[in-house]
Amino acid sequence: MNLIDIRNLSIKLQTSTKPIFAVDRVNLTMKEGEVRGLVGESGSGKSLLAQAIVGVLDEKWEVDADRFHWRGNDLMRLSAEERKAIISKDVAMIFQEPMACLDPTTTIGEQLEEAVDVEQLSGYFWQKRQQRKLAAITLLHKVGIKQHEVCVKSFPHQLTDALCQRVMIAMALARRPMLLIADEPTASMESTNQGQIFRLLASLNQLKNMSILLISHDLENVTHWTNTITVMYSGQFVEAGTTEQIFNQPYHPYTRALVDSSPKANRMIPNKSRLMTLPGSIPTLQHLPIGCRLGPRCPRAQQKCVHAPKIKNFHSHQVSCHFPLKDNYS
Amino acid sequence: MALILTGLQKTNMLIFTLRRFSLFFFTLLLLTMLSFSLSFLFPGEQLINLTGQISASPEQLAVLADEYQQQSGLLSQYVSYLKHLFQGDMGYSMTSHLPISSEVLNRLPATVELACVALLVAMFVGIPVGFCAAIYHRKAPDNLILTIAMIGYSIPVFWLGILAILVFSIQLGWFPSSGQISLLFEIQHVTGLQLIDILLSDSPYKWQAFQDATRHLILPVIVVALAPATIFMRLARSAMLEVLDTHYIKAAKAKGLTFSQIIYRHAMRNAIIKVIRDIGLQFANLITIAMVTEVIFSWPGIGSWLIESIYQRDYTAIQGGLIVLSSFIFIVHIIIDLVYAALNPLAREPRHGT
Incomplete structure (x- = not known):
């Protein structure tokens, strides 16, 4: 059974003239225990998609989907409160800029304690306070913070970014979620700290069978940690498949360009030669092209591309392109 | 791990306090310079402006000139002026011929009482209402509150004061129109703050006096507190809106906290901190309003006395009142800054480097 199954999820912004689809009919499926990467440039709507799943989007965004199943439950049929109850129980999210995501005027300990699930506590109410404290300290140990005494008394600005992210992960773990959505958890972090955070997430995935949706703009980095990858471009679904499929045999011109632009995947290129990049830059929300939004930048674009392509499925490798690069690999 | 020890936090707080006090010291120094230079700028003789002794004989004036070192340079004149100030000698009032310091001591407590009560009322009414408006952002309550805030801010104080007297004390007769307490009650002068003095006194009519003083206080406080x-x-509204838009509120939502939990545990504390920083600035404004209100309600405070002195060209009183009122504003400002630092862990940190 799929953990999460989303079909044609759109997020639109009502403007005075016409609605803008910031996310346009995106599909996402995840199995239990899977680590899926969600890759795209900044502004490709990947954070919006994640926030729509968790339900923390502002009111100005309208979310709409053909199918939104969570472990077989159709969430679209439930009321907003019921949806929130299910999601906040089973899905946790960590954000980029962890320091900004912690209340600057409350100590780490207090913030951890309020994340602790009441149902996990046993005993009378006078024992609960102590239990909460213990639970918070156990959570800190789980994410590898040993100096819990100093940590619970600190304010967020007294910790480093990597420590704050660990605390955020600890808070996310408090409810024992089935799915952890990590929205660029290591942006603006040094590479040693990045490795620590990714290793922590990987160990959580292996030890607790927790699924992870890892959002990143860095395809190359993400491939070390994920089983499957979904690629998005400018709010549209591009390609999904296993990490090997995406990295070694991308079918979509955009994914091809992403892979080509990373130096590690192109060890063979001669010294001091230019890396392949697509011309132009990602379109702004006000000037979205019709049809396939990659169209104006795509090296393989033809007249047909003014209509949005249907998703083609090649052995669970899905691609949304009229002219996939399928025949290039044989 | 870059964890900062708690011992360092205490020294940070101490450094913060010392910094505020040095600021206070230098501001006061500048203020005394201004006040000293006023004695030159006002018409008339500088020595008489400084001491307020208009009917002194030439012999007395010679003694005074010696005391204030009129023969030496400007700097030593200023130093001797400071010496007199620190001894509590601000000269004599030109109109009443009483020492300025005793006049000020008699009248300042009434202003302190009025201003502090008005500040508290303004805070306890304004801030929660502003939070309400932010929570119902772009809905009917928000628009209503904004409209009321705009109207309230635009009403001139003198007009509001007179209108309040007209309606509530003359037509309806609910509250007295002037003074601090009915003349029937005799309260011993201990701290000068009327309400506290009443509570301290052992008069059998203590509670009646307290009620009467409160009834006298209500109208002026409302007039002062409105703006x-x-x-x-x-x-408060904009602070709350800003806080509700931050990442940590979004993260708290993702954590599964309910809306009221988010408001009470995270949003309110952060928003109040933002508001408190501005309260100090608004206090100077409040004192100006209080001065006008004191004249309307014949409140025996330093504001009405100062305005009276300005009308009567009582230069010595103007200089003294200026120093006393502005140091009062500074002291309140510093207290609010300290409260702000106590509430906000970020403000206690050293400004430069980490």
Whole structure:
């Protein structure tokens, strides 16, 4: 059974003239225990998609989907409160800029304690306070913070970014979620700290069978940690498949360009030669092209591309392109 | 791990306090310079402006000139002026011929009482209402509160004061129109703050006196508090909106906290901190309003006395009142800064480097 199954999820912004689809009919499926990467440039709507799943989007965004199943439950049929109850129980999210995501005027300990699930506590109410404290300290140990005494008394600005992210992960773990959505958890972090955070997430995935949706703009980095990858471009679904499929045999011109632009995947290129990049830059929300939004930048674009392509499925490798690069690999 | 020890936090707080006090010291120094230079700028003889002794004989004037070192340079004149100030000697009032310091001591407590009560009322009404407006952002309550805040802020104080007297004390007769307490009650002067003095006194009519003083206080306090309260409403509203838009509120939502939990545990504390920083600035404004209100309600405070002195060209009184009122504003400002630092862990940190 799929953990999460989303079909044609759109997020639109009502403007005075016409609605803008910031996310346009995106599909996402995840199995239990899977680590899926969600890759795209900044502004490709990947954070919006994640926030729509968790339900923390502002009111100005309208979310709409053909199918939104969570472990077989159709969430679209439930009321907003019921949806929130299910999601906040089973899905946790960590954000980029962890320091900004912690209340600057409350100590780490207090913030951890309020994340602790009441149902996990046993005993009378006078024992609960102590239990909460213990639970918070156990959570800190789980994410590898040993100096819990100093940590619970600190304010967020007294910790480093990597420590704050660990605390955020600890808070996310408090409810024992089935799915952890990590929205660029290591942006603006040094590479040693990045490795620590990714290793922590990987160990959580292996030890607790927790699924992870890892959002990143860095395809190359993400491939070390994920089983499957979904690629998005400018709010549209591009390609999904296993990490090997995406990295070694991308079918979509955009994914091809992403892979080509990373130096590690192109060890063979001669010294001091230019890396392949697509011309132009990602379109702004006000000037979205019709049809396939990659169209104006795509090296393989033809007249047909003014209509949005249907998703083609090649052995669970899905691609949304009229002219996939399928025949290039044989 | 870059964990900062708690011992360092205490020294940070101490350094913060010392910094505020040095600021206070230098501001006061500048203020005394201004006040000293006023004695030159006012018409008339500088020595008489400084001491207020208009009917002194030439012999007395010679003694005074010696005391204030009129023969030496400007700097030593200023130093001797400072010496007199620190001894509590601000000269004599030109109109009443009483020492300025005793006049000020008699009248300042009434202003302190009025201003502090008005500040508290403005805070306790304005801030929660502003938070309400932010929570119902772009809905009917928000628009209503904003409208009220705009109207309240635009009403001139003197007009509001007179209108309040007209309606509530003359037509309806609910509250007295002037003074601090009915003349029937005799309260011993201990701290000068009327309400506290009443509570300290052992008169058998203590509670009647307390009620009467409160009834006298209500109208002026409302008049003084209205404009600051509307400012606090708008400050609190924008602070709350800003806080509700931050990442940590979004993260708290993702954590599964309910809306009221988010408001009470995270949003309110952060928003109040933002508002408190501006309260100090608004206090100077409040004192100006209080001065006008004191004249309307014949409140025996330093504001009405100062305005009276300005009308009567009582230069010595103007200089003294200026120093006393502005140091009062500074002291309140510093107290609010300290409260702000106590509430906000970020403000206690050293400004430069980490």
